[in-house]
Amino acid sequence: MTSKFQLLINGDHREGSEGAAVDVINPATGDSLGQVAYSSTADIENALAAARRGLQSWQAVPAWERGRILKDAASIIRRDAGRIAHILTLEQGKILSQARDEVHRAADFIEWGGEQARRIAGRIVPGRQAGQRIEVQPHPIGVVAALTPWNFPMALAAKKFAGALAAGCAIICKPSQETPGCVLAMGEALLEAGVHPAALAVVFGDADQISTQLIESPIIAKITFTGSIPIGKKLAAAAGLRMKPVTMELGGHAPVVVCGDVDPAATAELLARAKFTNAGQICLCPSRFFVEESIAQPFARRFAEVAKGLKVGDGLDPATDVGPLASERRVEAIALLVDDARERGATILAGGERLGERGFFYAPTVLTEVPEDAAVLHEEPFGPVAPILPFSDEEAMLEAANGLEFGLSAYVFTHDGRRQHRLVDALQYGAVSVNGSLAHLPEAPLGGWKDSGIGTEGGIEILEPYTITKHVNLA
Numbered sequence: 001m002t003s004k005f006q007l008l009i010n011g012d013h014r015e016g017s018e019g020a021a022v023d024v025i026n027p028a029t030g031d032s033l034g035q036v037a038y039s040s041t042a043d044i045e046n047a048l049a050a051a052r053r054g055l056q057s058w059q060a061v062p063a064w065e066r067g068r069i070l071k072d073a074a075s076i077i078r079r080d081a082g083r084i085a086h087i088l089t090l091e092q093g094k095i096l097s098q099a100r101d102e103v104h105r106a107a108d109f110i111e112w113g114g115e116q117a118r119r120i121a122g123r124i125v126p127g128r129q130a131g132q133r134i135e136v137q138p139h140p141i142g143v144v145a146a147l148t149p150w151n152f153p154m155a156l157a158a159k160k161f162a163g164a165l166a167a168g169c170a171i172i173c174k175p176s177q178e179t180p181g182c183v184l185a186m187g188e189a190l191l192e193a194g195v196h197p198a199a200l201a202v203v204f205g206d207a208d209q210i211s212t213q214l215i216e217s218p219i220i221a222k223i224t225f226t227g228s229i230p231i232g233k234k235l236a237a238a239a240g241l242r243m244k245p246v247t248m249e250l251g252g253h254a255p256v257v258v259c260g261d262v263d264p265a266a267t268a269e270l271l272a273r274a275k276f277t278n279a280g281q282i283c284l285c286p287s288r289f290f291v292e293e294s295i296a297q298p299f300a301r302r303f304a305e306v307a308k309g310l311k312v313g314d315g316l317d318p319a320t321d322v323g324p325l326a327s328e329r330r331v332e333a334i335a336l337l338v339d340d341a342r343e344r345g346a347t348i349l350a351g352g353e354r355l356g357e358r359g360f361f362y363a364p365t366v367l368t369e370v371p372e373d374a375a376v377l378h379e380e381p382f383g384p385v386a387p388i389l390p391f392s393d394e395e396a397m398l399e400a401a402n403g404l405e406f407g408l409s410a411y412v413f414t415h416d417g418r419r420q421h422r423l424v425d426a427l428q429y430g431a432v433s434v435n436g437s438l439a440h441l442p443e444a445p446l447g448g449w450k451d452s453g454i455g456t457e458g459g460i461e462i463l464e465p466y467t468i469t470k471h472v473n474l475a
Contacts, residue, residue, distance in 0.1 A: 011197025113162025142221025
């Protein structure tokens with residue numbers, strides 16, 4: 001498969017005006033899938049000018065009709081799910097079944113946004129004088145700049161398209177240039193369903209140049225970003241200088257508290273499969289495994305057995321359990337973390353090495369006896385590495401679990417109801433899962449605490465980041 005991934009501006013597919021483009025790499029082979037066009041400053045200015053026009057047209061569409069259009073777009077995405085999932089696996093690497101799940105999750109978010117568009121409502125506040133009333137009116141905030149990553153390129157962009165377009169905003173989305181095809185497919189589905197062509201754009205290029213240009217433009221009213229904490233802080237600071245609101249879903253390093261009353265083998269198997277989904281490249285995934293000492297050894301043994309038994313390979317192969325990492329730099333980052341832990345005295349129960357001579361494969365890795373100063377306990381690994389940390393003192397464990405800048409997700413495994421409540425209350429995280437895996441469904445809001453984010457996405461609140469309130473006094 002060789003493709004040319006173009007910019008999508010004002011309903012038109014186009015090359016970058018300066019002719020720049022880079023290869024899109026299949027992480028399973030290291031081969032090029034084609035080239036993605038890079039935006040120039042002039043291209044971004046064209047997208048901004050179109051979005052300003054598109055905002056006026058799209059916000060004038062009745063909310064009920066916007067809802068119908070978005071729900072139609074969701075149906076189109078589901079219609080094309082097989083084709084889009086194939087593209088997603090080729091450019092991102094995840095196994096095909098997980099790619100299909102992501103495409104359907106993206107459709108669910110678009111549909112949910114359409115449903116919530118039909119629930120936009122203001123309210124009347126009685127005045128303090130006879131005949132007076134106050135109208136509280138929600139309005140679209142304006143043109144939205146959305147910056148999205150490569151690990152769940154379609155689903156994470158869908159959250160932003162759903163909220164912004166449902167609210168009546170125009171949106172310019174800059175996805176990762178490593179995974180352009182699936183986001184372009186979603187943009188095309190939205191246009192086919194009837195979204196005004198000028199109300200959405202999908203652009204690619206240098207992240208610093210594009211984000212700076214968008215944030216500095218007076219046309220942009222709102223910035224929404226999913227990615228790392230350092231980049232999120234940089235973007236939020238730039239937006240703050242211009243008093244532009246932001247929504248941020250940033251990094252995670254999720255603690256998992258496994259108590260001694262659970263079945264160690266069954267819990268280890270569940271968590272190992274959750275950990276190595278998408279090759280561990282999930283900001284919500286379990287990441288630091290605090291296991292009560294009474295079951296730590298059988299837990300670690302079974303976790304390592306599962307890791308060793310997972311088939312690593314091309315995501316298009318039906319026998320594959322774990323696909324490649326998304327890029328060479330991710331392989332290098334994981335290797336550095338594992339080597340650092342090994343040099344500091346950690347024991348490797350499984351994995352710990354790169355696999356194959358082609359593509360970006362790294363073996364599912366399980367570490368024990370990990371010293372407190374190992375980098376893997378402090379930096380988000382974002383890959384197939386699982387440190388297992390026995391504990392006996394619950395208070396000390398919670399201090400370690402809460403002791404990082406991260407506050408996105410956490411996990412608790414115990415059948416003791418009182419302990420469940422105590423641990424859930426103690427964990428300083430925006431999402432906590434009890435006795436199961438965690439995924440973001442559109443019907444519930446999700447967002448990080450501490451440095452892991454600002455605001456939420458999803459739920460009945462999905463439109464709130466993209467609306468602004470007008471107070472109208474009627475005497």
